Amino acid sequence: xxxxxxxxxxxxxxxxxxxxxxxxxxxxxxxxxxxxxxxxxxxxxxxxxxxxxxxxxxxxxxxxxxxxxxxxxxxxxxxxxxxxxxxxxxxxxxxxxxxxxxxxxxxxxxxxxxxxxxxxxxxxxxxxxxxxxxxxx
Ligand code: 5GP
Ligand code: ZN
Numbered sequence: 478x479x480x481x482x483x484x485x486x487x488x489x490x491x492x493x494x495x496x497x498x499x500x501x502x503x504x505x506x507x508x509x510x511x512x513x514x515x516x517x518x519x520x521x522x523x524x525x526x527x528x529x530x531x532x533x534x535x536x537x538x539x540x541x542x543x544x545x546x547x548x549x550x551x552x553x554x555x556x557x558x559x560x561x562x563x564x565x566x567x568x569x570x571x572x573x574x575x576x577x578x579x580x581x582x583x584x585x586x587x588x589x590x591x592x593x594x595x596x597x598x599x600x601x602x603x604x605x606x607x608x609x610x611x612x613x614x
Pocket of ligand 1: 482486491493494505506507508509510517562563569570571572573
Protein backbone atom coordinates (compact mmCIF):
# COMPACT_ATOMS: atom_id res chain seq x y z
CA UNK A 478 0.00 0.00 0.00
CA UNK A 479 1.44 3.32 -1.10
CA UNK A 480 0.84 5.41 2.04
CA UNK A 481 1.60 2.69 4.63
CA UNK A 482 4.66 3.42 6.79
CA UNK A 483 5.40 -0.26 7.39
CA UNK A 484 5.24 -1.04 3.65
CA UNK A 485 7.73 1.80 3.20
CA UNK A 486 9.96 0.39 5.96
CA UNK A 487 9.79 -3.07 4.34
CA UNK A 488 10.76 -1.58 0.97
CA UNK A 489 13.61 0.43 2.49
CA UNK A 490 11.94 3.77 1.65
CA UNK A 491 11.91 4.79 5.34
CA UNK A 492 15.10 4.35 7.32
CA UNK A 493 14.90 1.88 10.18
CA UNK A 494 17.24 -0.18 12.29
CA UNK A 495 16.92 -3.67 10.83
CA UNK A 496 17.54 -6.34 13.48
CA UNK A 497 16.83 -9.34 11.24
CA UNK A 498 15.33 -10.08 7.86
CA UNK A 499 13.91 -13.17 6.15
CA UNK A 500 12.31 -13.69 2.72
CA UNK A 501 8.92 -12.36 3.78
CA UNK A 502 9.53 -10.50 7.08
CA UNK A 503 11.64 -7.70 8.49
CA UNK A 504 12.37 -7.05 12.16
CA UNK A 505 13.13 -3.43 13.10
CA UNK A 506 13.68 -1.49 16.28
CA UNK A 507 10.50 0.32 17.35
CA UNK A 508 10.95 4.07 16.91
CA UNK A 509 9.46 4.72 20.38
CA UNK A 510 10.82 1.79 22.40
CA UNK A 511 8.96 0.79 25.57
CA UNK A 512 11.87 -1.39 26.62
CA UNK A 513 15.51 -1.66 25.54
CA UNK A 514 15.48 -3.69 22.32
CA UNK A 515 11.73 -3.25 21.64
CA UNK A 516 11.44 -4.77 18.17
CA UNK A 517 8.64 -5.07 15.61
CA UNK A 518 8.39 -8.05 13.25
CA UNK A 519 6.63 -6.90 10.09
CA UNK A 520 5.54 -8.90 7.03
CA UNK A 521 6.88 -7.35 3.81
CA UNK A 522 3.48 -7.83 2.15
CA UNK A 523 0.67 -5.62 3.41
CA UNK A 524 -1.66 -7.55 5.72
CA UNK A 525 -3.79 -5.39 8.03
CA UNK A 526 -3.81 -7.89 10.87
CA UNK A 527 -3.07 -11.45 11.94
CA UNK A 528 -6.41 -12.67 10.61
CA UNK A 529 -5.29 -11.64 7.11
CA UNK A 530 -1.83 -13.23 7.24
CA UNK A 531 -1.43 -16.03 4.69
CA UNK A 532 -1.14 -19.31 6.58
CA UNK A 533 1.80 -20.43 4.46
CA UNK A 534 3.79 -17.57 6.06
CA UNK A 535 2.96 -18.61 9.62
CA UNK A 536 6.01 -20.85 10.16
CA UNK A 537 8.42 -18.24 8.83
CA UNK A 538 6.70 -15.64 11.04
CA UNK A 539 7.19 -17.73 14.21
CA UNK A 540 10.75 -18.58 13.15
CA UNK A 541 11.92 -14.98 12.81
CA UNK A 542 10.17 -14.07 16.09
CA UNK A 543 12.11 -16.87 17.82
CA UNK A 544 15.38 -15.80 16.18
CA UNK A 545 14.90 -12.19 17.26
CA UNK A 546 14.16 -13.36 20.81
CA UNK A 547 17.40 -15.37 20.87
CA UNK A 548 19.36 -12.40 19.52
CA UNK A 549 17.84 -9.85 21.91
CA UNK A 550 18.17 -12.32 24.77
CA UNK A 551 21.93 -12.49 24.16
CA UNK A 552 22.37 -8.75 23.70
CA UNK A 553 20.28 -7.75 26.71
CA UNK A 554 21.05 -10.78 28.89
CA UNK A 555 17.45 -11.79 29.48
CA UNK A 556 15.24 -14.80 28.81
CA UNK A 557 11.94 -13.01 29.38
CA UNK A 558 9.78 -11.09 26.93
CA UNK A 559 6.36 -9.59 26.51
CA UNK A 560 5.13 -10.64 23.07
CA UNK A 561 2.08 -9.55 21.23
CA UNK A 562 -0.14 -7.91 18.69
CA UNK A 563 -2.56 -5.04 19.13
CA UNK A 564 -5.20 -6.51 16.80
CA UNK A 565 -7.54 -3.71 15.72
CA UNK A 566 -7.98 -0.11 16.91
CA UNK A 567 -9.97 -1.02 20.03
CA UNK A 568 -6.96 -3.09 21.11
CA UNK A 569 -4.62 -0.18 20.42
CA UNK A 570 -3.46 -0.91 16.87
CA UNK A 571 -2.17 2.40 15.53
CA UNK A 572 -0.50 1.19 12.31
CA UNK A 573 -2.83 -0.81 10.05
CA UNK A 574 -0.13 -3.19 8.84
CA UNK A 575 0.42 -6.36 10.86
CA UNK A 576 3.31 -6.16 13.31
CA UNK A 577 4.39 -8.29 16.25
CA UNK A 578 5.91 -6.56 19.27
CA UNK A 579 8.88 -8.18 21.01
CA UNK A 580 9.71 -6.46 24.29
CA UNK A 581 12.61 -7.75 26.39
CA UNK A 582 11.71 -7.78 30.09
CA UNK A 583 13.96 -7.23 33.08
CA UNK A 584 13.92 -7.55 36.83
CA UNK A 585 12.34 -4.44 38.39
CA UNK A 586 11.43 -2.91 35.02
CA UNK A 587 8.15 -1.67 36.55
CA UNK A 588 6.11 -3.33 33.78
CA UNK A 589 3.04 -5.54 34.16
CA UNK A 590 1.80 -8.67 32.47
CA UNK A 591 -0.78 -9.01 29.70
CA UNK A 592 -3.38 -9.02 32.49
CA UNK A 593 -2.59 -5.39 33.19
CA UNK A 594 -3.61 -4.20 29.70
CA UNK A 595 -7.36 -4.40 30.34
CA UNK A 596 -9.76 -5.45 33.10
CA UNK A 597 -13.27 -5.69 31.70
CA UNK A 598 -14.72 -8.83 33.27
CA UNK A 599 -17.95 -10.19 31.72
CA UNK A 600 -21.40 -9.82 33.31
CA UNK A 601 -22.33 -13.32 32.10
CA UNK A 602 -21.14 -16.56 33.66
CA UNK A 603 -18.43 -18.66 32.02
CA UNK A 604 -21.12 -21.27 31.28
CA UNK A 605 -23.25 -18.73 29.35
CA UNK A 606 -20.22 -17.51 27.41
CA UNK A 607 -19.11 -21.06 26.66
CA UNK A 608 -22.58 -21.97 25.35
CA UNK A 609 -22.60 -18.93 23.03
CA UNK A 610 -19.24 -19.99 21.63
CA UNK A 611 -20.31 -23.62 21.23
CA UNK A 612 -23.51 -22.53 19.44
CA UNK A 613 -21.43 -20.59 16.91
CA UNK A 614 -18.74 -23.21 16.26
P1 5GP B 1 0.66 -0.49 17.44
O1 5GP B 1 0.06 0.42 18.46
O2 5GP B 1 0.03 -0.27 16.07
O3 5GP B 1 0.62 -1.93 17.87
O4 5GP B 1 2.18 -0.13 17.36
C1 5GP B 1 2.75 0.63 16.35
C2 5GP B 1 4.20 0.77 16.72
O5 5GP B 1 4.90 1.25 15.59
C3 5GP B 1 4.44 1.75 17.86
O6 5GP B 1 5.11 1.06 18.92
C4 5GP B 1 5.30 2.84 17.23
O7 5GP B 1 6.28 3.34 18.10
C5 5GP B 1 5.91 2.13 16.03
N1 5GP B 1 6.20 3.00 14.91
C6 5GP B 1 5.39 3.95 14.37
N2 5GP B 1 5.99 4.55 13.32
C7 5GP B 1 7.22 3.97 13.19
C8 5GP B 1 8.29 4.17 12.28
O8 5GP B 1 8.25 4.99 11.37
N3 5GP B 1 9.38 3.37 12.45
C9 5GP B 1 9.47 2.45 13.43
N4 5GP B 1 10.59 1.73 13.52
N5 5GP B 1 8.46 2.23 14.31
C10 5GP B 1 7.34 2.99 14.19
ZN1 ZN C 1 1.56 -1.80 4.66
